[in-house]
Amino acid sequence: MTETAQPAMPRLNEPAPAFDAVTTHGRRTLEDYRGKWLVLFSHPADFTPVCTTEFMAFARRQADFAERGAELLGLSIDSNFSHIAWILNIKEKFGIEVGFPVIADLNMKVAQAYGMIQPGASDTAAVRATFLIDPDGVLRAMVYYPMNAGRSVAEIHRLLVALQTSDENQCAMPENWVPGDEVIVSPPATAEAAEARKDEGYNTVDWYFSTRPL
Template structure:
């Protein structure tokens, strides 16, 4: 009998790890975001080029996230003052103002809770991880990127729209779904329901694969 390895870090569809942390907008807790979606994203370090491009992209899309009832919150294990200096530098050098808070996590408490310290990548920096937390504080999606490749902020926005649309319409989303595309109808759960599916008016390829327009 082999030993089972218990999963570490946060898990999908469970309550996201609580935090109480100093940010560039004052002290913030997970509970502060109750009633809104939270996009919590970690980056390896301030004053690094890939992270700078990501923060610029998040800042430019902040209003679009806000329109979806979503707040942005950055995280790295740099100091509070490093975050402030970096934000001012981005504004001076790139003309972009970072309007969302960044957690200072020198003791790595938040990074450890969210599993963003990956020894295979680095023992001293958080990898590029993004967590989508719903208004009830439940972790709904996690996306991890390596140190050397910047994440797609457009994809994170698309993922949030897909999650919200799936919740609202009790459906699932096909590969690369965007608004206006057909959605997937839940698969029948019984033989009788499977037999009846062809008559239910959906675009049905087979009993297990049906789509519909919203």
């Protein structure tokens, strides 16, 4: 028996897969987000406890993402009516209003395009995948979590800020970088430049490891 070919996984620094989908806020396409950062994230199912905690966390931080010029867009392989009922339930039971749209992906078209379906976890539900797409529609980061462990929304926001700051300042970010921390200076590419690095005014530990404040 011939196995069904799986769609190619999305790749970093390439155009994000296009989509045109029904959401709780009407139809949405990738082009609708041109000129903005987009945080696209999937969850396994509506009316499930881990997903509920994640949605509440994203809802609480929606304004923080908006301050960085980023919009949120959720997705699961559930119907639009299920999404609406769940969002109303979260507001009623937890007092949290979910203000971002959620894609109803019953045909799994968007989930397949973004590699949200991981057969080792489930053939019919999306794992906890998160994609950061820049204003030019380029996929800049993707993070996958298993179904039984909720993701860190604070880390996703930190990653967004780090990417934006790196773009603005042409630098790299060290582990767990947050605003106010020093950033990484690109290592020199020649022996001559490596020899000169110690005199360039950076906080240099060795020729390949230098930091600077922003």
